[in-house]
Amino acid sequence: MEYDGLEAVVAGVADGAQQIQAKVRAAVLAQAVGTTGETNIQGEVVQILDTFSSETLVNTLTQCGRVAAIGSEEIEETVFVGDSPAHRYLVQMDPLDGSSNIDVAVSVGSILGIWKRDTNETITDVTLLKKGHEQVAAVYTVYGSCTMMVVATRESVQGFTLDPEDGMFRLTNQNIRIPEKNSCYSTNEGNFKGLDSGTQKAIEELRNTYSLRYVGSLVADFHRNLLKGGIFLYPSTQKSPEGKLRLMYEANPLAFIAEQAGGAASSGKKRILDIQPQKLHQRTALIIGNKDVVKQTVAVINGL
Ligand code: AHG
Numbered sequence: 096m097e098y099d100g101l102e103a104v105v106a107g108v109a110d111g112a113q114q115i116q117a118k119v120r121a122a123v124l125a126q127a128v129g130t131t132g133e134t135n136i137q138g139e140v141v142q143i144l145d146t147f148s149s150e151t152l153v154n155t156l157t158q159c160g161r162v163a164a165i166g167s168e169e170i171e172e173t174v175f176v177g178d179s180p181a182h183r184y185l186v187q188m189d190p191l192d193g194s195s196n197i198d199v200a201v202s203v204g205s206i207l208g209i210w211k212r213d214t215n216e217t218i219t220d221v222t223l224l225k226k227g228h229e230q231v232a233a234v235y236t237v238y239g240s241c242t243m244m245v246v247a248t249r250e251s252v253q254g255f256t257l258d259p260e261d262g263m264f265r266l267t268n269q270n271i272r273i274p275e276k277n278s279c280y281s282t283n284e285g286n287f288k289g290l291d292s293g294t295q296k297a298i299e300e301l302r303n304t305y306s307l308r309y310v311g312s313l314v315a316d317f318h319r320n321l322l323k324g325g326i327f328l329y330p331s332t333q334k335s336p337e338g339k340l341r342l343m344y345e346a347n348p349l350a351f352i353a354e355q356a357g358g359a360a361s362s363g364k365k366r367i368l369d370i371q372p373q374k375l376h377q378r379t380a381l382i383i384g385n386k387d388v389v390k391q392t393v394a395v396i397n398g399l
Pocket residue numbers: 139168189191192193194195283311312313314329339
């Protein structure tokens with residue numbers, strides 16, 4: 096069967112998410128907020144919960160017996176899990192997104208992209224560097240006022256909510272489609288002066304049309320836009336000329352979900368899902384949300 100075992104991978108994500116949400120919600124009481132004192136491959140301060148989330152998902156994805164290799168924001172190198180014929184999937188993940196928000200009780204989440212492996216192929220670092228349009232599924236979770244898990248396959252986008260009574264994820268949002276009507280724009284306006292003129296013009300147009308909503312956790316900003324309509328932008332800035340967000344485990348999974356729900360995702364130069372990755376942790380600019388608003392915004396950015 097084409098996607099044999101994919102449900103076991105998603106179940107592994109659900110199991111990991113269940114453990115992470117419990118830890119996140121208890122973190123302040125358990126003095127488990129704050130940093131480990133290290134910096135990761137990105138040169139960013141590592142939160143205690145970043146490491147816990149990465150280790151938890153590596154464990155549950157290993158235990159599901161279907162994942163051959165994992166790329167994680169928190170781990171510099173590829174994690175090689177197993178190369179039997181049953182190990183048919185590759186996972187790229189941001190185990191905890193928005194971690195600067197943890198100690199102020201603002202929503203965070205996990206983001207994962209799932210690709211199929213060619214089981215005749217020996218797994219190397221390059222194996223994980225597949226284009227986003229080759230994903231077979233993508234998942235994100237939001238640890239917010241409730242814990243939600245959104246799963247996109249090539250067929251549909253389904254939303255599940257964790258029932259705290261029994262720890263089960265229940266189907267609550269069937270066949271999610273991004274609303275036609277755009278309600279907001281989401282960007283860090285503090286970066287405005289460091290943007291190129293085309294991007295400044297695009298943001299000025301959005302500013303004059305929509306309300307601004309910006310949580311500072313990509314996954315929370317994206318989830319709101321997916322359910323209510325909206326556009327999120329993290330363009331290239333003077334501080335982050337390549338963009339701040341990571342292609343493989345932030346932009347690609349959310350771009351897959353956005354397109355499956357009728358939306359669009361661009362780097363400003365190219366469809367996100369068409370970008371050929373060169374490095375595991377490479378960054379990209381990201382403009383994602385309602386298809387027509389993304390198209391119009393990218394046109395203005397490029398002076399069209
Ligand atoms: P992470 O916590 O995985 O490093 O991701 C943080 C990202 C993303 O969640 C968010 O959209 C962005 O950082 C916010 O960046 P600014 O604080 O520069 O706006």
